[in-house]
Amino acid sequence: GEQVEQLPSILRVQEGSSASINCSYEDSASNYFPWYKQEPGENPKLIIDIRSNMERKQIQELIVLLDKKAKRFSLHITDTQPGDSAMYFCALPMATGGNNKLTFGQGTVLSVIP
């Protein structure tokens, strides 16, 4: 099965409301949980991340929650704006040998409706 499962794949919200994206994982050793945003025609860019010593992190309108016991982490965008319309990816480092590689979720297309 997938090492990182991301849901939903498509999300439409009204401007000003909140949007939530969830990811679940299998590897209990994971300790770093980033989120990337990809605008149409652009490359993915890191927007927020959280490490395992935290349960919550907020940067402006972005909130990340981490539940290590349940092996889930989520991105919440409060007061969504049209500029938040994009694809969002969660990711996890997957340990291999002496280093890590980043494995991405399947992505969520967020559309903010004015």
Place this chain on the structure above:
Amino acid sequence: EAAVTQSPRNKVAVTGGKVTLSCNQTNNHNNMYWYRQDTGHGLRLIHYSYGAGSTEKGDIPDGYKASRPSQENFSLILELATPSQTSVYFCASGLGGAETLYFGSGTRLTVL
């Protein structure tokens, strides 16, 4: 900001032909990665490298080779391109899996 440059931006190839995608980074990052992006699959790792001279298989390496001749350059090679390799390919560099990845602008490859 970290700079990762990919070339070409767009490429049309014929089935059975050889395709080379190039990536250059000026960040002095040890790690470089090649991903492909397809609808419904997100970003999938093809090959990666820990430094000059090293290449490692990612999650979907079949049909692809990689070359890392220097710290700055990392190439993805399709020896015998197939239509199933039509995709958008992203190169990225980083200090390691637990740190930020910096992506290039992508290469859109169409194999006819």
